[in-house]
Amino acid sequence: MAYFPTSVTLPTIPSGSLLTAGSNGSSWTTTTAYQHPTDAVMVVNQGDPPTLEVKGNMVINGRDLEERLDTIEKVLNIPERDVTLEAKHPKLKKMYDAYIKELSKYRMWETIKGDDNGTT
DSSP, X not given: OOOOOSOOOOOEEEXXXXXXXXXXXXXXXXXXEEOOOTTOSEEEEOSSSOEEXXXXXXXXXXXXXXXXXXXHHHHTTOOOOOHHHHXXXXXXXXXXXXXXXXXXXXXXXXXXXXXXXXXX
């Protein structure tokens, strides 16, 4: 359940929508949107596509999300991507996507048939 403050004082920017909470419940109000301070740790960009930027660590149930994802990538041998080069050379992205697709097929097949030593 999300909790929202009943009032916030921040510098204003062009108009938008704001979720307000009061004694009659919560509602969306078309009003002036509020600019995040420059030291904000979480920024939601409603662009296309929408993005959520977190400056710092995101901890879920005591586990650091970035650390967890790094461990998963290492265990699964997922190659590190270079999105800057992929933007310059679209073929790199196609090759990466094809590799990941083929890798998942081989891993699934290995899981189904099991190892030579009889383990799965």
